[in-house]
Amino acid sequence: MQPTEESLQAPKKLPEENSALVLFVLIALLLALFAASFAWGRYPISLGQLFRVIEAKITGVPSGLPAAMESVVFNIRMPRIFAALLIGSALSVAGSTYQGLFRNPMVSSDILGASSGAGFGAAAAILLSLGLTGIQVSSFICSLAAVVLTLLVGSIVERDGRSSGLSLVLTGMVVSTLFSSFIAISKYVADPEEKLPAITFWLMGGLSSVGARDLRIALIPMAIGFVPILLLRWKLNVLSFGDEEARALGLETSRLRIFLIVCSTLLTAASVSISGMIGWVGLIVPHLARMLVGPNYSILLPVSALLGGLFLLIVDNVARCAFAVEVPIGILTSIIGAPFFVYLLVKGKKGWT
Amino acid sequence: MDMKLSLDNVACGYPGKTILENLSLEVTTGEILCILGPNGVGKTTLFKTLLGFLNLHAGRITLDGENVQGWSRKRLAFTIGYVPQAHIPPFPFSVLDVVLMGRTARIGFLDSPKKHDREIAARALETLGIAHLSRRVYTEISGGEQQMVLIARALTQEPRFLVMDEPTAHLDFGNQVRVLQKVRQLAALGIGIVMTSHVPNHAFLCSSRVILIQRHGIFKTGTAEEIITEENMRETYGVNVRLSAVLNESGTEIKACIPLLVQNPLEDQGLLAAC
Structure with a gap:
């Protein structure tokens, strides 16, 4: 090919060439915010006091600080901070994966119906008093059912081969609505004294009630979902070029696709089952990550995970510290997410960058 | 060593609908096979079958006599590379990343491309004369450049055969010629090429x-000289053509097929009679 004048111009710097810097800054920010999040809050703790509490815990020598302080640090703030990090990462990694699998930058767990599916699964489990593990299993099954339903209906809608991407989004919304009505039914039949408040509170989405035990239980499915996606991240690049090309390049696409859908749905369901529905994270964060380091999943996935944790930790700090009353975190992410989606729609006409 | 790709009495089509039957042909590495025919006669069906995207209805496809049915995608990718028509992927990958995707079958299941793979990708870009594009964004380069990038990607698979879907479609005249030039060059390097063309x-x-x-599942195979005749073109496309020949600078005869338009355009539509 003859180099044209344009193609010979020094190419502008590719986003992925900033990866090392981006990773360094993200990790530094994450560490700083991680420490600061222990200190911020209604019960003020200075960084000095924080270190003394931690030192006392490690060495076993009493710190001389009030016992309440230790309890705030280890029993209240620590599980919550870890929950924000884990759930933010899990939802973002699931979102990035779905976007590559469906070659559609506008999908995420919430848009494909995975979140409302998980929500219904959890509501039903609460209704049946199934306990924590029951909630997890039930939300995973319903979440997977919702995604499969979206894909099935989506493929029927796009049967003639015209794939606009928008039909998958619309189908996902239909399925989400369907599962939302199932949630409404569970609330309607729930015992108003006990079960109904539990379901309602849980659905609002929040990290305030996440305890260390919830985290330990959710960590296993999250790891089972996350590790294979991370290991297969190069294959996600190839899958985003479509089935035929990926097959010609040597991938057994259908098996790989199903496996990756199960992994991302597991991540979503594990998150939803401990924190309720926190929307939009899985849509926003992958885009921010792509702006920072480009679309190559080799670097996009780790950056999505870090950025997702950072994002949700920031939002959760705002949710618990910025106002006189704590704001449910799901409401905050929606307020950020809705305009962001509009921005994507406008920008999408000019190509996804 | 030469390798032979053969179709033996193949019937192909979509589930429940056979489009072509009793098709036999052979391509050896270093050869170019051009699939010609009007829209909708099964060109796409044929090459999708060749790539294993569609199941055979009858017959068999062999590589050096070995039936490829049941080969894994990975093993098939070692031998046959696919060059699709240039299209826009959903994400703005860099040209180098797109080309590196050709290494997928050659690297371990959980691996990402390494330095060695980057060198192979860089060599493929050089072979196609587009090394200067390596750090550009794939979605921002021209259609001709994208087609070259996709050929480079297939080359990094290190295949023995390339299957190309209308490699010159949507390209301007200059780029069509440049792509054909590369196709010939690749054949000279010992790669067997199957391409569709209009x-x-x-x-x-x-x-x-x-x-x-041709229509109704009829087909003819042979050399370009044998097949592209005035009669065959009329039968297949329903237009009149005349064959001509020019000499290139080294004195070799190059044939050309020139469509004949009806001399009086009004006559064509019966307009003359209407006047």
Whole structure:
């Protein structure tokens, strides 16, 4: 090919060439915010006091600080901070994966119906008093059912081969609505004294009630979902070029696709089952990550995970510290997410960058 | 060593609908086979079958006599590379990343491309004369450049055969010629090429063998000279053509197929009679 004048111009710097810097800054920010999040809050703790509490815990020598302080640090703030990090990462990694699998930058767990599916699964489990593990299993099954339903209906809608991407989004919304009505039914039949408040509170989405035990239980499915996606991240690049090309390049696409859908749905369901529905994270964060380091999943996935944790930790700090009353975190992410989606729609006409 | 890709009495089509039957042909590495025919006769069906995207209805496809049915995608990718028509992927990958995707079958299941793979990708970009594009964004380069990038990607698979879907579609005249030039160069390097085309002249230019698919599953195979005749073109496309020949600078004869338009355009539509 003859180099044209344009193609010979020094190419502008590719986003992925900033990866090392981006990773360094993200990790530094994450560490700083991680420490600061222990200190911020209604019960003020200075960084000095924080270190003394931690030192006392490690060495076993009493710190001389009030016992309440230790309890705030280890029993209240620590599980919550870890929950924000884990759930933010899990939802973002699931979102990035779905976007590559469906070659559609506008999908995420919430848009494909995975979140409302998980929500219904959890509501039903609460209704049946199934306990924590029951909630997890039930939300995973319903979440997977919702995604499969979206894909099935989506493929029927796009049967003639015209794939606009928008039909998958619309189908996902239909399925989400369907599962939302199932949630409404569970609330309607729930015992108003006990079960109904539990379901309602849980659905609002929040990290305030996440305890260390919830985290330990959710960590296993999250790891089972996350590790294979991370290991297969190069294959996600190839899958985003479509089935035929990926097959010609040597991938057994259908098996790989199903496996990756199960992994991302597991991540979503594990998150939803401990924190309720926190929307939009899985849509926003992958885009921010792509702006920072480009679309190559080799670097996009780790950056999505870090950025997702950072994002949700920031939002959760705002949710618990910025106002006189704590704001449910799901409401905050929606307020950020809705305009962001509009921005994507406008920008999408000019190509996804 | 030469390798032979053969189709033996193949019937192909979509589930429940056979489109082509009793098709036999052979391509050896270093050869170019051009699939010609009007829209909708099964060109796409044929090459999708060749790539294993569609199941055979009958017959078999062999590589050096070994039936490829049941080969894994990975093993098939070692031998056959696919060059699709240039299209826009959903994400703005860099040209180097797109080319590196050709290494997928050659690296471990959980691996990402390493330095060695980058060197192979860089060499493929050089072979196609587009090394200067390596750090550009794939979605921002021209259609001709994208087609070259996709050929480079297939080359990094290190295949023995390339299957190309209308490699010159949507390209301007200059880029069509440049792509054909590369196709010939790749054949000279010992790669067997199967490509679909809408332009009979491309078969002459690549001095290739031709399979001409006509309506109702009829097809003819042979050299470009044997198949691209005035009669066959009329039968297949319903237009009149005249064959001509020019000499290139080294004195070799190059044939060309020139469509004949009706001399009085009004006559064509019966307008003259209406006046």
